[in-house]
Amino acid sequence: MEKYxxxxxxxxxxxxxxxxxxLMGSDDTPEKADPAxxxxxxxxxxxxxxxxxxxxxxxxxVLAANLQTKPRNFTTGIFKFRSTLSGQLPTDEDLSITIxxxxxxxxxxxxxxxxxxxxxALVQCVKTFSPRFSDPNEYPLKTISYGNxxxxxxxxxxxxRKAYVEMQCxxxxxxxxxxxxxxxxxxxxxxxxxxxxxxLTNPSNLKFATSPAEIFxxxxxxxDGTPMPSxxxxxxxxxxxxxxxxxxxxxxHQGYYEPIKPEETE
Amino acid sequence: MKYRLQNTSVFCFSSLLVVLILSCTVxxxxxxxxxxxxxxxxxxxxxCHVSEPMLNEFGRRFQANGYRIANSEPKTPTWDQLPxxxxxxxxxxxxxxxxxxxITNEVTDSRNFSTYGVDMLTAGDFGSRLSWYGDVTVDPxxxxxxxxxxxxxxxxxxxxxxGKQILRTLFPIQFTxxxxxxxxxxxxxFADGSLTNKGVPIGGTNTLLLEKASYAVSxxxxxxxxxxxxxxxxxxxxxxxxVDLNDAHALFxxxxxxxxxxxxxxxxxxxxxxxxxxxxxxxxxxxAVWNSDGHDNLLWRFGIGADIYDPWxxxxxxxxxxxxxxxxxxxxxxxxxxxxxTGSFLSLTAILLPEKVYTYGRWxxxxxxxxxLTDTQWTVGLKxxxxxxxxxxxxxxxxxxxxxxxxxKSTTTLSIGTLIAY
Numbered sequence: 188m189e190k191y192x193x194x195x196x197x198x199x200x201x202x203x204x205x206x207x208x209x210l211m212g213s214d215d216t217p218e219k220a221d222p223a224x225x226x227x228x229x230x231x232x233x234x235x236x237x238x239x240x241x242x243x244x245x246x247x248x249v250l251a252a253n254l255q256t257k258p259r260n261f262t263t264g265i266f267k268f269r270s271t272l273s274g275q276l277p278t279d280e281d282l283s284i285t286i287x288x289x290x291x292x293x294x295x296x297x298x299x300x301x302x303x304x305x306x307x308a309l310v311q312c313v314k315t316f317s318p319r320f321s322d323p324n325e326y327p328l329k330t331i332s333y334g335n336x337x338x339x340x341x342x343x344x345x346x347x348r349k350a351y352v353e354m355q356c357x358x359x360x361x362x363x364x365x366x367x368x369x370x371x372x373x374x375x376x377x378x379x380x381x382x383x384x385x386x387l388t389n390p391s392n393l394k395f396a397t398s399p400a401e402i403f404x405x406x407x408x409x410x411d412g413t414p415m416p417s418x419x420x421x422x423x424x425x426x427x428x429x430x431x432x433x434x435x436x437x438x439x440h441q442g443y444y445e446p447i448k449p450e451e452t453e
Numbered sequence: 454m455k456y457r458l459q460n461t462s463v464f465c466f467s468s469l470l471v472v473l474i475l476s477c478t479v480x481x482x483x484x485x486x487x488x489x490x491x492x493x494x495x496x497x498x499x500x501c502h503v504s505e506p507m508l509n510e511f512g513r514r515f516q517a518n519g520y521r522i523a524n525s526e527p528k529t530p531t532w533d534q535l536p537x538x539x540x541x542x543x544x545x546x547x548x549x550x551x552x553x554x555x556i557t558n559e560v561t562d563s564r565n566f567s568t569y570g571v572d573m574l575t576a577g578d579f580g581s582r583l584s585w586y587g588d589v590t591v592d593p594x595x596x597x598x599x600x601x602x603x604x605x606x607x608x609x610x611x612x613x614x615x616g617k618q619i620l621r622t623l624f625p626i627q628f629t630x631x632x633x634x635x636x637x638x639x640x641x642x643f644a645d646g647s648l649t650n651k652g653v654p655i656g657g658t659n660t661l662l663l664e665k666a667s668y669a670v671s672x673x674x675x676x677x678x679x680x681x682x683x684x685x686x687x688x689x690x691x692x693x694x695x696v697d698l699n700d701a702h703a704l705f706x707x708x709x710x711x712x713x714x715x716x717x718x719x720x721x722x723x724x725x726x727x728x729x730x731x732x733x734x735x736x737x738x739x740x741a742v743w744n745s746d747g748h749d750n751l752l753w754r755f756g757i758g759a760d761i762y763d764p765w766x767x768x769x770x771x772x773x774x775x776x777x778x779x780x781x782x783x784x785x786x787x788x789x790x791x792x793x794x795t796g797s798f799l800s801l802t803a804i805l806l807p808e809k810v811y812t813y814g815r816w817x818x819x820x821x822x823x824x825x826l827t828d829t830q831w832t833v834g835l836k837x838x839x840x841x842x843x844x845x846x847x848x849x850x851x852x853x854x855x856x857x858x859x860x861x862k863s864t865t866t867l868s869i870g871t872l873i874a875y
Contacts, residue, residue, distance in 0.1 A: 230677060230678060231523065231524055231677075233677065233681070234514065234523050234677035234682065235511075235514070235522060235523055237713075237717065238509070238510045238511040238514070239511070241717045242713060242717055247716065247717055247767075248510075248717050249509070249510045249717055249718060249719055249762055249767050250499075250500075250509050250510060250511055251767070252766055252767040252768045252804060252807065253499060253503055253509065253768070253804050253807045253808065254499060254807055254808065255807050255808045255809075289494075289495060289496060291495055291496070292497065293496075293497065294496060294497055294499050294500040294511075295496070295500075296494045296495065296496035296500045296522070297494055297495045297496065298522065298525070300521075300522065300525035300526060300527045301522075301524070301525055301526075302526065305524065
């Protein structure tokens with residue numbers, strides 16, 4: 188009986204797989220969501236996002252108490268992952284990317300199975316929680332400049348290694364980039380929640396760092412609300428590219444660098 | 454003296470457990486387990502679990518939505534993507550049990566190493582409307598077994614399933630921590646009948662048990678627009694492992710309501726009802742064979758329950774359930790006829806360190822009227838997320854079963870183990 192049931196289940200599975208293939212939907216991108224859609228997606232926010240971010244978007248959903256990386260408090264208008272200068276609001280595209288891709292190694296899951304309409308409407312929902320988004324003085328948003336990208340080469344990595352020491356990145360991220368620098372302990376974000384510097388050697392610990400360009404973005408924008416500052420304007424774009432290439436080499440373990448010795452940091 | 458020594462052993466084990474877990478707390482690795490759905494959705498286990506296996510609010514909604522995020526529409530995978538969502542879990546543990554018969558003063562001790570087998574888990578999408586879930590257990594002693602395998606057809610706020618599955622009661626084991634069975638939820642009337650040691654209990658394998666997977670067709674879903682969410686299920690089921698499917702049928706209904714009563718803290722209240730008929734085959738003790746004719750037993754189970762988080766820090770969860778189980782024609786210890794069980798549990802779970810350390814306690818109680826059996830169980834435990842994909846746990850359970858002038862048995866069980874999931 189058991190074998191017969193398994194066999195029958197496999198036949199049904201194969202048949203329904205074919206049916207599912209045929210019934211797959213489309214993903215046309217709309218230009219704008221209407222108010223009814225926004226109301227519907229606010230309900231979606233309450234159903235899905237509010238478990239972490241809270242009904243009012245202030246980051247105190249029921250899951251927050253059990254998470255090391257706390258959910259974003261949307262009411263402050265402070266966001267870590269942006270393409271805009273430090274202190275500025277994120278663009279719609281920035282919010283869209285975060286929602287769609289999630290932030291791995293945290294409880295913020297990917298919502299890539301949502302339609303573009305749903306993502307867009309959730310972005311609008313998030314923007315309703317902070318008055319900053321409706322303040323004309325916040326606009327226009329200034330996005331960072333990437334300057335001239337410097338290729339990922341041994342020479343640029345070596346220069347990035349030098350910049351890593353000079354900018355004292357090791358104080359937080361450690362000599363080997365493992366997130367265990369002398370200042371790493373006891374760090375907190377703007378809300379007083381404990382925070383640890385990223386382990387730059389662990390790809391699963393770094394958010395939005397799948398390429399030197401993404402790392403450059405983090406260096407240029409900083410991670411607002413955390414101790415990670417923006418280096419835009421503080422060092423040349425070229426130095427940020429060197430740093431980005433060095434950090435990328437750390438996480439990809441390509442061995443293009445010599446470990447930093449203690450005497451170099453003195 | 455022997456009893457005192459055994460108590461000393463339990464104390465030593467407990468002390469060892471406490472030292473082990475306290476010593477572990479000084480290690481603070483960044484943790485992120487990657488079990489089945491976490492891998493699929495590229496997230497950590499804490500998106501859906503308080504700590505494995507206890508589901509959090511997001512996980513409950515995910516489950517109620519047919520193991521999907523609400524309103525999402527996964528694309529049809531290509532063939533090379535199908536094997537990606539494959540995970541396994543293994544739970545090796547050491548279990549020490551000390552039992553004492555308070556009537557005869559007989560003492561029994563046992564130590565076992567349990568692997569729980571290896572669970573091979575798979576789930577995925579055939580398209581925007583269709584998905585599957587499967588769980589195969591490979592046990593060195595028992596071989597491979599199909600724990601569950603079912604298809605889900607998604608139609609918005611309603612999902613249809615077909616296959617072998619555990620029915621989604623208001624409080625399945627995923628809703629609290631702990632490895633010890635719930636007395637009420639795992640109630641098996643024939644097992645209790647054997648406690649009397651009088652006559653031969655009638656039974657066989659033809660049972661309908663809530664905690665085990667059944668062959669079922671089910672409709673369930675999540676309606677987010679009713680207050681803060683309403684969950685329901687209607688299912689028809691046909692027995693469980695080794696069951697003659699023509700002889701055991703039951704109807705299952707379940708519904709619960711969620712409301713954020715204060716400060717985003719959820720409160721749930723719900724009920725479920727399970728009723729059916731099963732054919733029981735009587736044992737001919739003279740010839741030591743099962744009679745082929747047998748008789749019917751009409752059964753029903755009814756449960757109500759509630760679940761609440763504290764509104765201040767939302768780190769304390771309190772869950773409780775009351776359940777009645779009725780069988781109208783089984784051997785109840787002295788004759789054929791009705792047997793009724795009433796049982797309940799109250800469970801408290803506390804988050805000590807987020808994503809890392811948890812503690813829990815549970816009180817279970819049941820009474821079987823016709824047998825005059827009372828069973829009370831206390832369980833306390835600690836769970837520690839040691840490193841990514843690895844949990845350590847320790848649990849101490851005390852159980853006392855009583856039948857006036859016939860049975861008075863106390864059992865203390867200590868379990869120490871690890872859960873490895875990848």
